[in-house]
Amino acid sequence: MEHNELKGFLLTRNWRDAAAGTEIEYWLATEAGARKVVLTAQTPVAFVEARHRAAVEAQLPAMPGLQLRELELKTFRQEPVIGVYARQHRLLGRLARALETQDIPLYEADVRPHDRYLMERFITAGVSVDGGRPEGTAIFDCKLQPAPDFRPALKVVSLDIETSAHEELYSIALDGTGERVVFMLGEPPAEASEPGDFRLVYCPGRKAMIERLNDWFERNDPDAILGWNVIQFDLRVLQATADGCGVPLLLGRERRPVEWRKHPGKQSYLFAAMPGRVAIDGIEALRSAVWSFASFSLEAVSQELLGEGKAIGDEYDKMAEIERRYQQDKPALAAYNIRDCELVLRIFEKARLLQFVMERAQTTGLQLDHFGGSIAAFSHVYLPRMHRQGYVAPNVGDAPEGAFPGGYVMDSRPGFYDSVIVLDYKSLYPSIIRTFLVDPVGLVEGQYAADTATLIHGPNGTRFSRDKHCLPDIVTTLWRARDEAKRARNEPLSQALKLLMNSFAGVLGASGCRFFNPNLVSAVTLRGHEIVQLTREFVEKRGYVAIYGDTDSIFIWLKRAHTNEEAQAIAATLVKDINAWWSHRLREEQGLASFLEIELDTHYRKFFMPTIRGSDVGSKKRYAGLSVDAAGREEMIYRGLEMARSDWTPLARQFQEGLLSRIFRGEPYQAFVTDYAQATLSGEKDDLLVYRKRLRHRIADYQVNVPPQVRAARIADEYNVKVNRPRQYENGGWIRYVMTRSGPEPLEVRRSGIDYEHYLTRQLQPIADAILQPMGESFAAMTTLQRRLF
Template identity: 80%
Template sequence: MTSTDLQGFSLTRHWRDAPTGTEIEYWLATEAGPRKVVLTSRRSVAFVAARHRAAVEAHLAAMPGVQLRELELRNFQQEVVLGVYATHFRQIGRLARALQAQGIPLLEADVRPHDRYLMERFITAGVRVEGGRAEGATLVDCKLSPAPEFRPVLKVVSLDIETSQHEGLYSIALDGTSERVVFMLGEPPPEPDEPMDFSLVYCPSRKAMIEQLNDWFERNDPDVLIGWNVVQFDLRVLQKTANDCGVPLLLGRERRPIEWRTHPGKQGYLFAPTPGRIVLDGIEALRAAVWSFPSFSLENVSQTLLGEGKAIGDEYDKMAEIERRYQHDKPALALYNIRDCELVLRIFEKAKLLQFMMERAQVTGLQADHFGGSIAAFSHHYLPRMHRLGYVAPNVGEIESKAYPGGYVMDSKPGFYDSVVVLDYKSLYPSIIRTFLVDPVGLVEGSNAGDPTGLIHGPQETVFSRDRHCLPQIVTTLWHARDEAKRAKNEPLSQALKLLMNSFAGVLGASECRFFNPKLVSAVTLRGHEMMKLTREFVEERGYEAIYGDTDSIFIWLRRTHTNEEAHAVAARLAADINDWWARTLREEQGLQSFLEIEVDTHYKKFFMPTIRGSEVGSKKRYAGLSVDAAGKEEMVYRGLEMARSDWTPLARQFQEGLLSRIFQGEPYKAFVTDYARATLAGAKDDLLIYRKRLRHRLDDYLVNVPPQVRAARIADEHNARVGRTQQYQKGGWIQYVMTRNGPEPLETRHSRIDYEHYLTRQLQPIADAILQPMGESFAALTTSQRELFEPGSP
């Protein structure tokens, strides 16, 4: 039996050294169900400069199965390299360490076999399987090739657990398949439970719960496991419970265990590779898709996206209520447990997270549950193309890490403006790479060219080849794919392509990347500086004024009030003229085709650029405006101001929004300021006084500088310890507190009177003065009488 013309989508990948060579294992989702593909007796490869042949051969006597081969490849120093071929991948690692002790680099020794096999065949996630033989349900020694259009329907399960406050397992809920179930610790009640739309299975022990869970996964066989903090909490607790009970946790396909790994640079952070199944955490998936929330708690995200949530109460009420339900009303606990599973499923559906993660896998070449990974994605695309140009990649650290220029940020001109338009360069850094042919191999070729004629000269004396490069073609392919995705209204694919393209310049500037080179990334960023300065000159030659610019956007004051139609027409003309100028200039002066494209972003009917607090210098990355689109729809926009920042109180954010919107709309604002101050002092806005801040370190790490949130957290946990509750903040987290006359106090145990003067002087006054001073007003002048007349309210 053969597997001719079977298409699959890569779920997981793995390698292991077997007696006959390295074996590579891929689990695929196909239209016919899951399939395991095993490639046997694979040889691993790395590269070394030919001048080190003798030193390498001295180690080979102790490494049977390792051979050297002459190749037509060079390193970035233009030296000929030899291929080091090994029966086992671990031999490559041992040789690399031995040579490193002699100061000899073994190149590409860290590229894992399952990744190299895919990248050298230009396979990302979609796979065509041909030939080979079938051994049961396993396909052995097939030929794999790209199938970029294939997308299967994946079988998804949402998992959630409930525990005691000390992580004692109470229940496990599973939703998303036809067998919706909650496994509950305890004996069944004498009277049958009320009918529910899921099964409630009582288990006499936690060992039995784990065994039931193992059987459920084998029976239902999902492709994807999702949850909320599912790796760091749910799966971790399940694994600990299984270990304590002396029973294996077998959630992988073929009843295999999770292959736990720890993060090398993030203490306590776990990875949970699970054979044959993708594990997606909702929080990580949202962040990967560039969703932003003040809090990524399931309650907050579900309320924001779905308009509903868990609504059990705060963290203490929740634990108490879980305990009460477990002791007295297990069906109610089961309902709460599976409700969390349902919310996660609906969030994934609403935000199209599974589609995004699948498209991201197809675009990047990374496993779908590999979050982050911009460097790995770059390498997946770059290495095979570089090899075909005759080069092997350098190792990480070959070039010393040092600073390089970032994006261009123009000095701002603070104040209030009418009719400001914003033009934005579309995918600025990718377009620079395409236009000016910025590329690691191109830089090597240009730097070593005997004849400089025809080379492209860039910033910091960089020179690039016009015809030997890889990255511009990669960007071009992704660019066209994104345009097609946008035409097809495939937003998850469009977003994945955009994020990958925009990551490339950052990858070149990351010291952890094997292609890191400050000159290389500067050839992108400094070209961006030059472009923004020339764009500013172009705009001002037309009689307009550039009042601010940031990386790829320029803010242009039209110098007089324009109607919305007039402003959009001016902006469109400017964009067209700038694009024509780039195309003509680059063609005539350098013989380059321009892929630089500036477009109309926004028209601000009213615009405000503040000063840096306490000075007359214009701020950067902070502004507000009343935008109007081409159809006339208005929207208040805040960037970097207190209104857009979660570390300011709701009192400050609502005040700033109210004041600016009144000024932008030409409405009276003085009474608003005085009334807001009066209401604050009277205690009418006490529900808006809450600070919510993150504790980024353990509490005991704060020794010298102890900020208010840490003081509040220590008070809260001292109180928790006194009343026998779990301490919430010892390892960090988020704390909510208010400022009282006795300093910061957490919401859990506030007893002092509110310090209203703090909120007036530290929250409202800085915001008000930044807005009012350009108009000759001040917060103190408007509110002094309020403080004299009003005695601060009671707690």
Template identity: 80%
Template sequence: MTESKGFILTRHWRDAPAGTEIEFWLATEAGPRKVVIAAQTSVAFVAARHRAAVAAQLAAFPRMQLRPLALRTFHQEPVIGVYATHFRQLGKLARVLQPLNIALLEADVRPHDRYLMERFITAGVHIEAGRTEGASIVDCRLKPASDYRPVLKLVSLDIETSQHQDLYSIALDGTAERVVFMLGEPPPEAGDAQDFALIYCATRKAMIEQLNAWFERNDPDVILGWNVIQFDLRVLQKTADDCGVKLLLGRDRQPIQWRTHPGKPDYLFAPTPGRLVIDGIDALKAAVWSFPSFSLENVSQTLLGEGKAIGDAYDKMAEIERRYQQDKPALAVYNIRDCELVLRIFEKAKLLQFVLERAQTTGLQADHFGGSIAAFSHHYLPRMHRQGYVAPNVGEIETKAFPGGYVMDSKPGFYDSVLVLDYKGLYPSIIRTFLVDPVGLAEGMHLADAGTGVSGPQQTLFSRDKHCLPEIVTTLSKARDEAKRVKNEPLSQALKLLMNSFAGVLGATECRFFNPKLVSAVTLRGHEMMKLTRTFVEGKGYEAIYGDTDSIFIWLKRAHTNDEAHAVAAELVRDINAWWTRTLREEQGLENFLEIEFDTHYKKFFMPTIRGSDIGSKKRYAGLSLDASGKEEMVYRGLEMARSDWTPLARQFQEGLLTRIFHDEPHREFVTAYARATLAGEKDDLLIYRKRLRHRLDAYEVNVPPQVRAARIADLHNAAVGRPHQYQNGGWIEYVMTRSGPEPLEARQSGIDYEHYLFKQLQPIADAILFPFGESFTALTTSQQDLF
């Protein structure tokens, strides 16, 4: 066949009679293609000193071979290769050798992952040679094609069910064949024409068969949805099983290959041959979007300014039931509306582009979220092998604590003119500059002359010329600079997230490269850098009032105009960067990749104390920022205003009080008027707590927090009125504090406890802000005789 390009959608391996077989589904310009690469040999490694012991076990493993290799472990032990025709043989051999205390190294690297990583392929591929068998390409060669991005065919899927998850309808949108499959008979009179087909099915079995046929006909590359795996596909699978019919949503009419999460048996993965399954919630979180609630209604209202709500959780279920029983066309409209919103959210947030760029950046399958350790391994293992090393197994190094990011003691109070400078990609730049690397450490700790290496914290020593991670970070950093230059925001974000994950991966005990000395060589170097930066800044006559990991907050000692403050920032940035370049070159012979940048000028800034003390808090502050054009913005970090576990009453109060103080406006009357209005019931719509139940309700036995008490009341009420329980397995609960304690909104019976809100919500916020002025909430409110 002629050479072409493709983008890997899904990957799979199986042990066939002739050996391990790898299957990739690709999106190409000519449509979907299945690539099958047969008879792949799998490899693992073992210390050469164990050769005789391993050879003695091979009689039970036909066609497995040992071969000498020019590779060694991080302990400088030579290794031999263990080659198997079937991948599962390596896992069996590893279990046999375990009682003998013989480690089989890299035996857990799956065949399709090793095939890709050793060829430096992430997602885009050149397809060379091979033969065509129908829509399949057999035994071709794949090479990296980092510039290829496919045009994918999408379908947004959503279902509607009864409150007991009995399937009522299935909506599909995103292709030319927009459709809703509805259980039941069509109404006697046809309703208004819709811009989608409404197909009635006599049975749920017929609905599943219609769905299977639709997928075979339309053949989408990507299934989008909202909680689509844990709810929609799960319900569809259960419905199919109950009806004795197969759910065949994969290409070639293949079923979903369900898997459970190792640590969360109730959490499922849904690998679907030939198709990506992308959940909108997972995609948003992977792209570091943040919302108080990731419900489709909240996200669509926030991003699109519209939604589809038909009431709260109970009203919604009642309305769905009513529409199903009395107005099925209306239910169909509601059903497909969800599909439309999901498609528009993906478009607005550029989520599909982000997912594809993330796959091309990490080497992970596009619908595999999380996976920082897997992404690190995908980049690191092939480069490590070419440096002559094999990877250790997980758990080889004893777990020990290591220091995190540096957080400077803060100096609380109100300030004029505070600058924030931060180091661009601090941890990746430390890795590049100081050559922090697993292979580099293995080489450095065995150098004959320690003076030829790069000394690090905790007596670590790194090789100057043999390493992998600094080159990986350099490549990714240059790619990010180019992505920013061409304004490819999804790619820039994917590259940033990957680079920033590397230090955390080295400190993750689940990672084969976990090493407290390695991660400490990054974090402790960060501590040193921040302390030196503070000394430099204060040597210029300014004062560092706070610092956190990669950021330093600098008080200019007096009020500056915006232009003056920006000029000072530019001078500091220039001088600090020049100092690092000169110092590193002269003292250690290192090239400097550390770069501090100007982040923010706060015209007014507030750093609170720890509640109940005069010690400055950490990771909590507020400020009135000014950009270069003089545009103002209120910024809150870690304060009640920025936290969803405080009531809207508290957040609105904090915002109002700080805004007045930052703008030198009267604030005392605001405090008393706000308290008075609260007591008068004028702010009752702001009193709602919304908190997450992180465990099952029956897991709370000794310490029972208010949200759990409210949830238990709610579910007792649900049972009494014949509704299903809502909170037994966790979720979000909304409640208010009453004179009888916490009560859920859906079952509130008692009057509001206004004093709770005054003294538990408003007073702590007010006192933290008013303390520097010698004022307090109690003093201001009790001076108003009519307040209580």
């Protein structure tokens, strides 16, 4: 094997302390198959202020394996530091705890060895392997360098299990790489028929199922396990089953076990680490890629993305049917099981999720199956650049306390409008960072600069260096990469780059980030306030009216109805002039190049901004409009209104859409209101009356002010116990219920008649009055007669 030409993509990473030093283990996906890279005798490092050298030296006799070295680095307080090098990484933790009793901070001791090795070499996911000592498919003590363009074809398997209502394992399905198979508990029927396009393997016991699963993974050797809630349910149940049978669950490469750990802030959330393999959950991947669905159930997502699913009734009908198939028709259960695997694979393909998570890993430095992690991603790209500027990073909690403002939201002018254009600043916060050189190192340099005349002056007295900074250059690199990705139509990469750039301001405002500083975040958000306010002044000097603005956008009323062509032309002129104005202003005032770029987002032929319910004050983040694109295509848009919120009933959402669309298009609407109310009262809309709400806590935690959804859930679980079924809601979840004359009742056990007056007064009337009152009309006046009749 030509190891000096080998390229790989990082799958998993780990470290362990050995006698000779800390060892780092990486598993790579390569075109020649998976390879393990082991780097032995690594030397972890942390930093301490040089003035505390004597205190550190006093600890050395009790901690052999530590060495101190002089370095040309300093803290954000301008204190020189020395390096503390350790034979084992855990020694740094011991030293940090010992020094903590003397109020002496040890900097960067929490950076894990496998992460530091990568970040200091600017490696994120793609690597090139140089040299080393080969042993089978493993390579020892090679050198890794970045290979940012390398993307192998990953071998994936979709895994799904079926269980009883009490999580007793019935079957395991595997689809994708290698054999397409279902392992089924039980003996084959006397007249077993072939299931079709997959193997059905009967197992005499659950121990045999786990052993066959372990063998399957060793034989087929996938890089990634895909699934739906795959870690929190499927793998968790498989582990519990294996433990119960006294057999190991060996899903890692080299037949190594799954390593489980709990989320530090959410103990019920589990992480499943497998050497050489990643588990990628479809729900987490979709959310990370900013997909939105009313429900993230496999059935709901399949129906919306693929136009098909596999539903066999509600949750209890489904469990009853699974139980029936297990007892009476195991081939049918196997077909149902592997259908889930197939749907997951197709969703990943349709939404390009695997490409997205790979591009995200390459962009952020996070492992493929680590979602969230914005702070870790920021540290990965920032720390090595900061070190090269001569600084070590502060510890979490070192920053000054204080609040900072969020995005600017302009007071709105409620009402109906013709011809509203929305102008939007492209990636406003990243462009502010890039334009005004907002940066942690730059802020420190400005704070301690002797000559302030050449600095960039920001909000709240902040000052930033013009020539010593990191973040503006990082943003510039990502911005250009995104422009290239868009030109290449690489949507997964474009999305990953956009999400990373847009996360930076939020990360700097997170108290869990080592670079958190209220003054730093305010330099971004307050500059955003100024930009939107000055943009408002600019457009109003042109004779238009700014009726609303939110963070990076401004809604401009053109004062009268315009054709789409006229509105597009006005918008183009404003865009050109605003961008030119910023370029001139910033060059003249501070000698800065402007990267602020406003662009046309939408032209609304008709637009509605409601009031806050029960007042005359305009609402925020709530509006609707009939948008028109450059080609003249129309679309109804709803933001923050009941139409866009899942906790309102379909009755309300359908009513709001119907009423607004008629008003926007100049169609008669009075008869629609009265007919809709009458149809509701007469029972014609009963299928639209269901509330679907989330129980965010355990049912027992609700003691005071118990909301309707909790009352319904309690009724449902009381019924479940009565009919000898497991409780469904005691730990939270989603509940569907209707309002009856006896109060909220779940769909599982509805006994009373519908409270139609509730739906008229609590669902239809608030929506109608918000829309009708500006026109001098009301829902009550239109529907009084119908309500009396019913």
